[in-house]
Amino acid sequence: xxxxxxxxxxxxxxxxxxxxxxxxxxxxxxxxxxxxxxxxxxxxxxxxxxxxxxxxxxxxxxxxxxxxxxxxxxxxxxxxxxxxxxxxxxxxxxxxxxxxxxxxxxxxxxxxxxxxxxxxxxxxxxxxxxxxxxxxxxxxxxxxxxxxxxxxxxxxxxxxxxxxxxxxxxxxxxxxxx
Amino acid sequence: xxxxxxxxxxxxxxxxxxxxxxxxxxxxxxxxxxxxxxxxxxxxxxxxxxxxxxxxxxxxxxxxxxxxxxxxxxxxxxxxxxxxxxxxxxxxxxxxxxxxxxxxxxxxxxxxxxxxxxxxxxxxxxxxxxxxxxxxxxxxxxxxxxxxxxxxxxxxxxxxxxxxxxxxxxxxxxxxxxxxxxxxxxxxxxxxxxxxxxxxxxxxxxxxxxxxxxxxxxxxxxxxxxxxxxxxxxxxxxxxxxxxxxxxxxxxxxxxxxxxxxxxxxxxxxxxxxxxxxxxxxxxxxxxxxxxxxxxxxxxxxxxxxxxxxxxxxxxxxxxxxxxxxxxxxxxxxxxxxxxxxxxxxxxxxxxxxxxxxxxxxxxxxxxxxxxxxxxxxxxxxxxxxxxxxxxxxxxxxxxxxxxxxxxxxxxxxxxxxxxxxxxxxxxxxxxxxxxxxxxxxxxxxxxxxxxxxxxxxxxxxxxxxxxxxxxxxxxxxxxxxxxxxxxxxxxxxxxxxxxxxxxxxxxxxxxxxxxxxxxxxxxxxxxxxxxxxxxxxxxxxxxxxxxxxxxxxxxxxxxxxxxxxxxxxxxxxxxx
Numbered sequence: 001x002x003x004x005x006x007x008x009x010x011x012x013x014x015x016x017x018x019x020x021x022x023x024x025x026x027x028x029x030x031x032x033x034x035x036x037x038x039x040x041x042x043x044x045x046x047x048x049x050x051x052x053x054x055x056x057x058x059x060x061x062x063x064x065x066x067x068x069x070x071x072x073x074x075x076x077x078x079x080x081x082x083x084x085x086x087x088x089x090x091x092x093x094x095x096x097x098x099x100x101x102x103x104x105x106x107x108x109x110x111x112x113x114x115x116x117x118x119x120x121x122x123x124x125x126x127x128x129x130x131x132x133x134x135x136x137x138x139x140x141x142x143x144x145x146x147x148x149x150x151x152x153x154x155x156x157x158x159x160x161x162x163x164x165x166x167x168x169x170x171x172x173x174x175x176x177x178x
Numbered sequence: 179x180x181x182x183x184x185x186x187x188x189x190x191x192x193x194x195x196x197x198x199x200x201x202x203x204x205x206x207x208x209x210x211x212x213x214x215x216x217x218x219x220x221x222x223x224x225x226x227x228x229x230x231x232x233x234x235x236x237x238x239x240x241x242x243x244x245x246x247x248x249x250x251x252x253x254x255x256x257x258x259x260x261x262x263x264x265x266x267x268x269x270x271x272x273x274x275x276x277x278x279x280x281x282x283x284x285x286x287x288x289x290x291x292x293x294x295x296x297x298x299x300x301x302x303x304x305x306x307x308x309x310x311x312x313x314x315x316x317x318x319x320x321x322x323x324x325x326x327x328x329x330x331x332x333x334x335x336x337x338x339x340x341x342x343x344x345x346x347x348x349x350x351x352x353x354x355x356x357x358x359x360x361x362x363x364x365x366x367x368x369x370x371x372x373x374x375x376x377x378x379x380x381x382x383x384x385x386x387x388x389x390x391x392x393x394x395x396x397x398x399x400x401x402x403x404x405x406x407x408x409x410x411x412x413x414x415x416x417x418x419x420x421x422x423x424x425x426x427x428x429x430x431x432x433x434x435x436x437x438x439x440x441x442x443x444x445x446x447x448x449x450x451x452x453x454x455x456x457x458x459x460x461x462x463x464x465x466x467x468x469x470x471x472x473x474x475x476x477x478x479x480x481x482x483x484x485x486x487x488x489x490x491x492x493x494x495x496x497x498x499x500x501x502x503x504x505x506x507x508x509x510x511x512x513x514x515x516x517x518x519x520x521x522x523x524x525x526x527x528x529x530x531x532x533x534x535x536x537x538x539x540x541x542x543x544x545x546x547x548x549x550x551x552x553x554x555x556x557x558x559x560x561x562x563x564x565x566x567x568x569x570x571x572x573x574x575x576x577x578x579x580x581x582x583x584x585x586x587x588x589x590x591x592x593x594x595x596x597x598x599x600x601x602x603x604x605x606x607x608x609x610x611x612x613x614x615x616x617x618x619x620x621x622x623x624x625x626x627x628x629x630x631x632x633x634x635x636x637x638x639x640x641x642x643x644x645x646x647x648x649x650x651x652x653x654x655x656x657x658x659x660x661x662x663x664x665x666x667x668x669x670x671x672x673x674x675x676x677x678x679x680x681x682x683x684x685x686x687x688x689x690x691x692x693x694x695x696x697x698x699x700x701x702x703x704x705x706x707x708x709x710x711x712x713x714x715x716x717x718x719x720x721x722x723x724x725x726x727x728x729x730x731x732x733x734x735x736x737x738x739x740x741x742x743x744x745x746x747x748x749x750x751x752x753x754x755x
Contacts, residue, residue, distance in 0.1 A: 053413075097706060100668070101635035108747050109671050112699070112707035125699070125707055 008133040009064045011035065013046050015057035016077055016115070019088050019124040026054035027079050027088060033058065033126070036074040037066055048080070054124070063133065071095055075126055077115055089115030089123035098130055105132045190391075190411035190444060192421065193267050193278045226363040227285045227327070228428070230404045231266055232276040233297060236342075236354040239318045244271040244448060245299040247320060248309060249356065251281045254292040254324070263293075265309045268300045271448020273354070278405045282363065283327065291327040295356050297342060319345070321353040330360045335400030359401060366427035367504060370460055373497035374409065375419040377472060378490045382443040382451040387414045389444040390453060392493075396429070397436040397457075406430065406437075411444040422497065425460075433460040439493065441475060452477075454489045467498035504751050506737035509744060512751035514643045516563035516740075519633070520604055521626040522549060522589060523652040524576030524611070525619040528682070531612050537653050537682050538612055548681035550605065552651045552718055556679060557601035559732055560647065570596045570633065571604050574626050576615040583618050586625040620657035623650060627665035627676065634674040643752060645673045645740050654684030659691075663700050666692065670700075670708040675739045677732065680717040689715040710742050711735070 013035075019027040035044040044064065049056035066073065076090040091113035098109045109130045117123045231249050239245050248268045252260035266277035285291070298317040300309075321342030330338045337360075342353040374392060382388045391411045395403035406429040412418035430437065437459055442450040454475025458466075466473055472492030479485035510516075529536030537548045546554060561567055571589035578584050579591070588596040590607040591614055598607050630648040637644050656662060666676065678693070680686045693715040694700050700708040714735040744750075 091705060094704065097668075101632070101672070102639065103635055104639045107638060110709040110746055111671065112709050114701055114705040114707055116705070127709070 005069075006065050006067045009066055010061060010131045010133050011064050012061045012129045013058050013075070014127040014129060015055065015059075016127070017055055017125040019054045019056070019077065019079070019115070021079065021086065021088065022117075027056075028053055028081070030080045031056045031088065032078055032080075034076040034078060035062060035064065036076060037064060038070060066095070075113070075128070077124070077126060087118060089117045091115050091126055107131065192410040192423070193408050227283050227331075228361050228363045229281040229283060230277070230359040230361070231281070231295070231356060232274075232359075232402070233342075233354060233356045234274045235352065236273045236275070236297065237320055238273060239299040239320065240271075244273050245318075245320060246270050246302065246305070247272065247275045248298050248300050248312075248317075249277060250296045250298065250314065251283070252294040252296070253283070254294055260294055265312075268305065268309060269448075270305075270446070276402075276405055278408060285327055285331065285362075292324060293327055293358075294322060294324045295340070295358070296322045297354075297356065323356050325358070327360070330358055335398075336360045337401045359398075359404065363428055367502045367508075368427040369424055369501055369503050370430070370464075371422050371424040371497070371499045371501060372463060372467070372495055373420070373422045375417070375494050375496055376441065376475075377417050377492050377494065379416045379418070379441065379475075380453050380489060380491055381416060382453060383414075387416050388451075388453065389413045390415065390418050390441055391444055391450075392420065393440045393442065394423075394425070395438050395440070396431065397438060403438055416491075419496070426503065430460050433464070435459060437462075441491070441493075454491055456493060463495050464498050466493070467495035504741075504744075506740055508751045509643075509740070510563060512753075514645065514751065515565050516560065517637075517644050517646045518557075518560050518564050519570040519572075519630050519646065519648045520553070520557075520589070521572045521574055521586075521623075521630075521648065521650045522553075522608060522611075523621065523650075523654075524573045524615055524617050525621045525653070526575075526617045527619065527621070527655075527684075528617060528653050531617065538617070540609060540612060548653075548718060549608065549651055552679045552681055553604050553608065554601065556649055556651075556677070556732060557604060560649070561601055567600050568597045569600075569604060570630075571598045571607055572596060572626050572629065573611055573615060574623070575617070575619050575621055576611075577618045578615055585622045586629050587615070621652065621655060622658045622661065623652075623656060624658050624661035624665045626650065627662065627669060630676075631665065631669045631672055631674055634669075634672045638673070642749065645675070645743065647675050647677060647736065649677045649679065651679045651681060653682040654680070654686070656688050659688055660703055662692065664702040664704075666713060667700050667702040667706050667708045670710050670712050673743055674712060675736055676713045677736070678713065678715045680715065680719075683719065686715065686717055689717075710739065710746075712739055714739075 013033045016031065016033075019031065021027055029050050031049050033046045044062050046058045046060045049058060064073075072092050072094045074090055074092055077088040079086050079088050093111070093113060097111065110127070111130060112125055112127045114122055115124045115126055229251065231251075233247065233249070236245055236247055246268050249266045251263045251265075253263055255261055263283055264279075264281040266279045266281070269275035269277060283291075283293070296314075297320040298314060299320055300312065300317050304312055304316070321344060323340035323342050325338060325340055330336060337357060339355050339357045341355050344353065376390065376392075379388055379390055389411050391409050393405055393408040395405040397403045407423055407425055409420040409423060412420060436457060438455055438457055440455040441453040443453055444450055454477050456473055456475050458473065462473075472494045475489045475491045475493065476486040477489055479487055528538045531538040531540065533539060534541070539547050540550075541547065572586050573589050574585045574587070576584065576587065578587050589604070589611050590596070590598050591610060598604055627648065630646060634644075634646040637646070669676070678689055680689060692700070693713045694708065694711045699711075714732075716731045
């Protein structure tokens with residue numbers, strides 16, 4: 001494993017807010033989020049959210065290996081309906097946004113970004129949390145999962161975990177002042 | 179945050195159970211105010227009372243539909259002036275509203291406390307605003323009523339129905355009535371969070387499916403059930419799943435207290451179609467969750483009083499979790515600390531400090547200028563929570579001794595250290611700085627906020643039980659609105675709050691934008707968005723003229739901001755205290 005030249009992140013995709021499709025109709029269902037670190041690599045994706053329409057939530061956790069040379073990663077929100085699979089919007093997350101301060105490595109960041117559709121227009125918000133993993137934890141995870149040396153490890157925990165889903169969604173997902 | 183109850187998106191928002199941000203907000207700020215008084219050796223002598231309001235047969239003021247009523251509660255002070263205590267949410271299209279939002283009042287046994295209730299029809303163009311922000315002058319007045327708090331407390335069912343009348347007691351004909359129910363608030367930290375869903379609900383809409391929402395009410399011994407929360411509306415769905423609702427023990431009283439859950443089909447005209455109801459309790463809901471079964475809704479028979487038709491629609495409890503909600507006070511008394519930092523505006527718009535009209539004019543006869551007043555009043559309140567009472571203090575927008583303009587210089591003039599000792603230390607440093615620094619401009623907040631964020635971030639590596647509060651005292655208009663937003667968005671991820679006190683008579687519209695109580699979350703130039711509100715703006719003139727105390731104004735949002743940070747990271751009060 002290439003520990004020195006990469007960082008390992010624990011990334012939890014929490015939820016999205018006010019997603020619309022072309023024509024500003026609210027998204028009805030079947031949304032998921034794709035995590036793109038490096039265009040060459042396999043992509044990670046959340047489960048399909050079938051219920052919450054234009055305010056989907058997942059609270060799904062991923063372990064992501066991120067090479068040191070990477071300066072940003074992309075989160076792409078997609079929606080599948082009868083006419084196909086569409087990109088609803090995407091957000092570029094600069095790595096410097098969570099490495100800027102001299103914070104303890106295990107600090108839990110809560111981050112939100114504006115999503116923009118392919119024309120560059122604003123289309124909703126994505127909320128997620130992120131934490132650097134210590135190298136020891138990672139070795140353990142890698143070994144037990146039986147991966148040889150994957151560029152990206154994807155770990156999926158039951159997304160419907162009540163405690164987690166709600167405590168995160170509750171604090172972050174409620175826009176201030178509602 | 180706080181005051182979140184205008185019926186956003188046409189009355190489809192959840193009230194009372196949406197993570198109870200608002201209730202905690204009230205409780206948290208009460209806690210903080212209590213703590214302040216107790217630290218001064220004053221013992222508060224009162225009980226917390228919760229008022230539930232409903233009204234019937236209100237006048238209809240809307241042409242095409244019915245009124246959209248909201249109630250405002252005031253206490254009448256000795257001099258006859260009214261002081262606002264709280265507002266309910268707006269209920270759409272209803273002449274017989276039952277408000278869910280409770281109003282908290284303090285019941286002092288020894289004082290006669292006259293209460294005044296005003297009912298307004300809120301114009302639909304204001305429905306997306308927080309009720310706290312509504313200017314009552316813009317709303318249509320429906321009527322008012324008054325009584326004395328202890329009067330309500332003496333009734334066996336603690337309820338009183340009052341006839342509404344016009345201003346100054348005038349009124350024509352029947353203007354409707356308002357019913358006030360009072361209950362002692364329970365001090366408990368327990369709360370239950372549940373995720374509810376339904377299956378096979380009856381379809382009540384002709385051309386589409388029902389738009390269901392749930393209303394949970396607590397049954398009381400005497401009188402009508404008291405609604406404690408309602409879910410948001412799920413459109414066009416007979417198998418809806420709602421966002422988690424969190425009900426506190428203040429709301430449900432005990433796990434065995436009977437509850438009634440009613441399901442309605444939302445109609446924008448306010449005449450929601452009743453789908454079905456079921457009787458249960460928190461215990462009952464827990465049992466449903468554990469057994470993983472649904473319970474059928476029933477529909478009361480129109481012919482026989484005791485007969486109920488069992489519907490095929492069922493309620494399921496997807497998630498159930500009991501948790502302890504720690505209060506602001508739990509954190510503070512277990513050893514968490516607030517650390518204060520101050521930044522003072524040295525821009526030229528304050529006026530030449532030698533002129534008596536300047537906001538910075540030092541009057542040696544002892545009268546404090548606006549900045550000194552702000553430092554003293556705010557300092558007195560906040561130093562209670564800061565153990566070492568050493569405050570970083572900066573100035574911005576001034577030309578310093580070496581001739582350059584600085585947007586973050588040490589107030590004490592000492593290049594090596596920005597800390598000063600106590601509130602008097604800030605006062606001394608401020609007076610001295612007026613001699614050495616000349617007022618300049620423009621007004622930039624970005625650098626002081628970044629400096630404060632840096633300190634907050636650094637502290638995390640050694641100590642995670644500190645929370646930082648930057649107090650910015652300013653006379654006005656920002657030049658770097660976007661840069662300030664960028665700094666605030668970054669700061670929202672750190673243990674940091676920013677209190678802006680506005681002095682003088684400038685237009686403080688921009689500050690209201692930064693204090694994202696309502697409206698959109700702050701967005702940085704790179705598309706990053708604030709994850710929580712960290713700004714509170716207090717105009718000094720409102721505190722001076724409005725009768726609200728500085729303590730209350732300042733501690734209104736801070737405890738809530740603190741709690742949001744701690745809870746989202748699952749940080750608990752320190753053990754062993």
